[in-house]
Amino acid sequence: MDLRTFAFDDRPDLHERAEEIFSAGWPEFIFHDPVADQQMDRVRQWFGELNLLLVDGEDRIVAGGWGVPVCWDGSLDDLPGGYDESLVRAVALREAGGRADTLVIAAAQVRGDLQGRGLASEMLGLLAGAGEREGLARVIAPVRPASKARYPLTAMDEFMSWTRADGAPSDPWLRTHHRMGARVLRSAERSMTMKGSVADWEKWVGFALPASGSYVVPGALAPLVIDRATDQGVLVEPNVWVRHR
Numbered sequence: 714m715d716l717r718t719f720a721f722d723d724r725p726d727l728h729e730r731a732e733e734i735f736s737a738g739w740p741e742f743i744f745h746d747p748v749a750d751q752q753m754d755r756v757r758q759w760f761g762e763l764n765l766l767l768v769d770g771e772d773r774i775v776a777g778g779w780g781v782p783v784c785w786d787g788s789l790d791d792l793p794g795g796y797d798e799s800l801v802r803a804v805a806l807r808e809a810g811g812r813a814d815t816l817v818i819a820a821a822q823v824r825g826d827l828q829g830r831g832l833a834s835e836m837l838g839l840l841a842g843a844g845e846r847e848g849l850a851r852v853i854a855p856v857r858p859a860s861k862a863r864y865p866l867t868a869m870d871e872f873m874s875w876t877r878a879d880g881a882p883s884d885p886w887l888r889t890h891h892r893m894g895a896r897v898l899r900s901a902e903r904s905m906t907m908k909g910s911v912a913d914w915e916k917w918v919g920f921a922l923p924a925s926g927s928y929v930v931p932g933a934l935a936p937l938v939i940d941r942a943t944d945q946g947v948l949v950e951p952n953v954w955v956r957h958r
């Protein structure tokens with residue numbers, strides 16, 4: 714496939730199509746993470762060079778991915794809590810005029826009909842390259858394992874230890890990172906937090922949530938916790954920190 718890479722900002726003509734492609738296949742709740750939402754305008758404005766589109770010879774979007782620059786000393790203790798905290802740290806660092814040294818790959822997505830052909834690795838490699846050009850020597854990612862939603866009651870620490878007979882991770886998305894030489898650092902227990910009222914959640918998941926308590930909901934990596942007394946539903950999703958070579 715003849716592929717070209719563009720900064721997302723350089724192709725406004727593709728933005729509408731990108732929105733269609735990249736919003737497909739996600740559970741609705743994923744778009745209701747207040748901490749991430751609060752950072753997103755500045756992330757888009759400030760870190761455009763780390764937001765890429767991969768396009769084929771006929772100018773069709775094949776994949777997209779983006780990341781943020783943070784300062785990280787390389788230790789487990791200094792890792793951001795996960796996706797949300799990476800965005801917060803990147804924005805705060807830029808605001809303070811600090812220098813970043815590490816790329817956090819926040820998301821990568823391949824067009825639905827082109828998945829399973831190794832295009833995600835291509836995208837991850839391109840993002841790492843873009844980070845390097847910005848002086849970001851280290852590359853880490855809070856990976857949202859693609860098959861974890863099938864096991865919402867399993868602790869991430871256990872899930873991420875599951876392997877196939879060949880020793881590779883059981884999860885396909887962790888496997889892509891593993892194949893590229895990335896190693897698992899640790900679980901990110903509170904990577905993303907999605908919040909809404911009970912009515913919001915009922916709309917997002919498509920069924921009634923009549924009582925306070927925990928619910929298994931489609932697409933979620935962990936149980937949703939509903940508190941009717943405060944009219945709030947909270948879903949805290951764990952991810953897996955990996956570090957690329």
Ligand SMILES: CC(C)(COP(=O)(O)OP(=O)(O)OC[C@H]1O[C@@H](n2cnc3c(N)ncnc32)[C@H](O)[C@@H]1OP(=O)(O)O)[C@@H](O)C(=O)NCCC(=O)NCCS
Binds near residue numbers: 738819820821831
């Ligand atoms: C996760 C994702 C980026 C992987 O991209 P990809 O280009 O398909 O990745 P790969 O080609 O490296 O495939 C990885 C593994 O998943 C398998 N796979 C990928 N898509 C699949 C599909 N639709 N059905 C079944 N298996 C699939 C591949 O066969 C491969 O397995 P292998 O290790 O046994 O060869 C892509 O599936 C995607 O965009 N998903 C939706 C968005 C998402 O979850 N992003 C990650 C969080 S930000």
